[in-house]
Amino acid sequence: xxxxxxxxxxxxxxxxxxxxxxxxxxxxxxxxxxxxxxxxxxxxxxxxxxxxxxxxxxxxxxxxxxxxxxxxxxxxxxxxxxxxxxxxxxxxxxxxxxxxxxxxxxxxxxxxxxxxxxxxxxxxxxxxxxxxxxxxxxxxxxxxxxxxxxxxxxxxxxxxxxxxxxxxxxxxxxxxxxxxxxxxxxxxxxxxxxxxxxxxxxxxxxxxxxxxxxxxxxxxxxxxxxxxxxxxxxxxxxxxxxxxxxxxxxxxxxxxxxxxxxxxxxxxxxxxxxxxxxxxxxxxxxxxxxxxxxxxxxxxxxxxxxxxxxxxxxxxxxxxxxxxxxxxxxxxxxxxxxxxxxxxxxxx
Ligand code: 5AD
Numbered sequence: 001x002x003x004x005x006x007x008x009x010x011x012x013x014x015x016x017x018x019x020x021x022x023x024x025x026x027x028x029x030x031x032x033x034x035x036x037x038x039x040x041x042x043x044x045x046x047x048x049x050x051x052x053x054x055x056x057x058x059x060x061x062x063x064x065x066x067x068x069x070x071x072x073x074x075x076x077x078x079x080x081x082x083x084x085x086x087x088x089x090x091x092x093x094x095x096x097x098x099x100x101x102x103x104x105x106x107x108x109x110x111x112x113x114x115x116x117x118x119x120x121x122x123x124x125x126x127x128x129x130x131x132x133x134x135x136x137x138x139x140x141x142x143x144x145x146x147x148x149x150x151x152x153x154x155x156x157x158x159x160x161x162x163x164x165x166x167x168x169x170x171x172x173x174x175x176x177x178x179x180x181x182x183x184x185x186x187x188x189x190x191x192x193x194x195x196x197x198x199x200x201x202x203x204x205x206x207x208x209x210x211x212x213x214x215x216x217x218x219x220x221x222x223x224x225x226x227x228x229x230x231x232x233x234x235x236x237x238x239x240x241x242x243x244x245x246x247x248x249x250x251x252x253x254x255x256x257x258x259x260x261x262x263x264x265x266x267x268x269x270x271x272x273x274x275x276x277x278x279x280x281x282x283x284x285x286x287x288x289x290x291x292x293x294x295x296x297x298x299x300x301x302x303x304x305x306x307x308x309x310x311x312x313x314x315x316x317x318x319x320x321x322x323x324x325x326x327x328x329x330x331x332x333x334x335x336x337x338x339x340x341x342x343x344x345x346x347x348x
Contacts, residue, residue, distance in 0.1 A: 001021075001022065001025055001028075001031050002031070002034055004018055004021065004022055005022070005031075005034060005035050005038060005261070006038075008022070008258065008261045008262070009038055009042070009261050012221065012261065012262050012263070012264070013218070013221045013262060016211070016214045016215065016218060019213075019214035019217055019218070019258075020210050020211055020214045022258065023210050023213055023214060023251075023254065023255070023258070024210060026250055026251045026254035026255075027250055032250070032253075032254055032257075035254065035257045035258070035261075035288075036253070036257050036287060036288045036289070038257070038261060039256070039257035039258075039260035039261060039288055039289030040287060040288070040289055042260050042261060042264045042289065043260055043289045043290075043291055045264075046264060046265050046345050047291050047345070049334065049335045049336050050291070050335070050336065050338045050342075051286065051291055051292065051293060051330050051335045051336065051337050051338065052103070052267065052291060052292045052293075052337075052338060052340065052342030053100070053101060053103070053292075053293055053294070053295060053323070053326070053337050053338075053339075053342075054101070054103040054104070054105045054136065054269075054292060054293075054294040054295075054342075055092070055093070055096035055099075055101035055103065055104050055105065055294075055295065055297040055319075056105045056107060056294045056295065056296050056297060056298065057084070057089060057092045057093070057096075057104060057105065057106050057107065057297050057298055058107050058108065058296070058298045058302065058303070058306040059083065059084040059088075059089050059106055059107070059108050059114075059298075060082070060083045060084065060108035060109055060111040060113070060114060061079060061081055061082055061108070061109055061302075061305050061306050062081050062083060062108075062109050062111035062113065063108075063109025063110050063111060063140075064109075064110045064111070064112060065109070065110050065140070065174075065175075065178060066174075066175050067163075067173065067174050067175075067178070068172075068173050068174065068175075068206075068239060068240050068241055069173055069202070069205060069206070069233060069235075069236070069239060069241050069309075070236070070239065070308050070309075071236035071238060071239060071307045071308045071309055071310070072109055072306065072307070072308055073239065076238050076239070078238055079305065079307075080305050081305070082302050082305050083111065083113060083114075084298075084299070084302070086118075086121065086122050086125065088299065089106070089122060089126070090125060090126065090129065092104075092297045092298065092299065092319075093126055093129070093130060093133075093297075095297060095319050096297045096319065097130060097133070099319060099320065099323055100323075100339040101133070101297070101339075102132060102133045102134065102339060102340055102341045102342070103133060103134040103135075103136060103157075103341055103342060104126065104130075104133060104134075104135055104136065104297070105136040105137075105138060105159070105294060106122070106123075106135070106136070106137050106138065106139070107138040107139075107159070108138070108139055109140070110139065110140040110141065114139065116145075116146050116149050116150070119137075119139070119146075119149075119150055119153075120149055120150065120153040123135060123137070123150055123153040123154050123155050124153045124154055126154070127153070127154030132341075133341065134156040134157060134341040134342075134343065135154060135155050135156050135157070136155070136156065136157035136158065136159060136198075137150060137155050137157070137158050137159070138158070138159040138160070140160065141160070141182060141183065141186045142186070144189045144193075147186075147189055147190055147193055147195070148193055151193050151194065151195060155195070156195070156196060157195055157196040157197065157198065157226075157227070158190045158195045158196075158197050158198070159197070159198040159199075159200075159227065159229065160183070160186055160187055160190065160197070160198070160199060161198075161199055161200040161201055161202075161229060162180070162183050162184060162187060162199045162200070162201060162216070162219065163180075163183070163201055163202065163205075164180070164201055164202075164205065164208065164212055164215075164216060165180070165184075165201075165212070165215045165216045165218070165219035166180070166211075166212045166215050167179070167180040167181065169207060169208060169209075169212050170183075172206065172207045173205060173206065173207075184219075187199055187223060187225075188223070191223065191225075196226040196227065196343065196344060197225050197226060197227070198225050198226065198227025198228060198229055198267070199220060199223065199225050199227075199228060199229075200227075200228050200229035200230045200231075201213075201216045201230055202230070202231060202232065202233040202247065202273075203230055203231065203232050203233065203247035203248075203251050203252040203255060204232055204233045204245070204246055204247020204248060204251060204252075205233040205247070206233070206241050206244045208233075213255065217255075217258060217259070217262060220259065220262065220263070221262050221263070224263065225263070225266070226266060226267060226344040227266060227267040227268070227269075227292075227344070228259050228263065228266055228267075228268055229268075229269050229271060230252060230255055230256065230259070230271070231247075231252065231271035231272070231273030231274055232246055232247030232248060232249065232251075232252050232273050232274060232277055233246050233247045233309075234246045234247070234273055234276060234277060234309035234310060234311070235309065235310065236307065236308065236309045236310050237310055246277060247277075248277075249274060249277060249278045249281050249284060252274055252281075252285070253274075253284050253285050253288040254288070256268055256270075256285055256288045256289055256290050257288045257289050259289075260288075260289030260290075264347060265344055265345040265346060265347055266344060267291060267292045267342065267344050268285075268289065268290045268291055268292060269285075269290060269292040269293065269294055270282040270283075270285035270286050270290040270292070270293050271285070271294075272294070272296075272312060272313060272314065273309065273312075275313050275314075276309070276311055276312050276313045277311075280329075282326070282329050282330075283329050283330075283332060283333050286329075286330060286333045286335055287333055292342070293326050293330065293337070295314075295319070295322040295323045295325075295326045296314055296317070296319070296322045297319045297322075300316070300317065300318050303315040303316070303317075304316075
């Protein structure tokens with residue numbers, strides 16, 4: 001197994017069978033520690049002790065989709081829906097800028113109210129006010145034309161998790177009108193438009209197999225995103241998966257380390273979901289090669305309405321508290337939070 005990890009470090013990819021064999025060892029402490037060390041070394045080779053921060057603005061919890069795992073899915077009638085106004089979004093950016101954020105991430109459900117015209121206005125207003133900041137969008141599936149308009153308006157990056165690369169598994173997690181193929185087409189559109197783009201998946205989602213995870217890793221290697229966000233699946237009590245078990249910290253951080261070796265210069269977040277299932281989940285991810293954290297900049301009064309899973313951490317905090325909590329955690333790992341846009345490096 002150690003040889004396999006060295007091979008992965010050198011060649012950045014393994015066969016599906018090899019990946020399955022490796023992932024299968026995620027509960028083996030000796031192998032995990034060896035893998036984490038390699039991943040940390042690669043992260044430090046490119047980024048030193050720097051950890052980048054992104055200010056997350058959850059600006060709408062309306063969603064037209066009905067993903068089976070998600071707490072804000074359209075069929076959940078117990079969610080108090082909200083939309084931030086353009087002015088409220090700009091105030092979040094102002095607060096974030098003063099706290100040292102140089103990347104803002106606008107994340108929301110697929111909310112048709114935020115059509116191209118409204119989004120272009122918001123994107124261009126943010127970029128005019130903060131030309132030194134990167135703007136990341138995470139608005140789900142849109143048309144090529146829409147992605148192009150948003151890019152032309154100034155958006156720099158786009159996050160769209162593929163959720164699972166396996167079409168059958170995808171159909172176990174989503175209603176029929178959504179498809180893995182379309183999700184992948186969107187990612188290729190984003191890439192061809194010149195966005196720095198990110199994808200990702202949930203770890204331990206219902207019906208997921210180790211083979212599925214190997215397929216996710218191969219898909220990610222093939223499309224070469226700049227960012228990959230993964231976090232454990234956490235059941236939400238008002239979804240059909242309420243009684244399924246969630247993903248584990250061990251498997252999630254094992255996969256983060258593998259991703260660091262597959263994409264050495266990538267930006268890998270230590271996600272809120274990890275911090276929600278384990279008090280030290282975020283620290284463990286950093287020590288396994290993650291190099292991004294995304295503290296919440298959303299106004300406190302809307303946070304508890306953006307419950308995509310149960311027991312999400314930080315829903316009572318304000319922006320400063322979220323940032324300080326996360327900074328303390330990062331520093332405890334011997335790393336440091338830096339004020340910069342935090343673009344991905346290139347290997348050549
Ligand atoms: N548990 C963990 N992650 C979830 N997401 C949605 N619902 C859940 C859940 N119950 C993730 C999806 C989505 C991202 C915004 O949050 O991967 O892309």
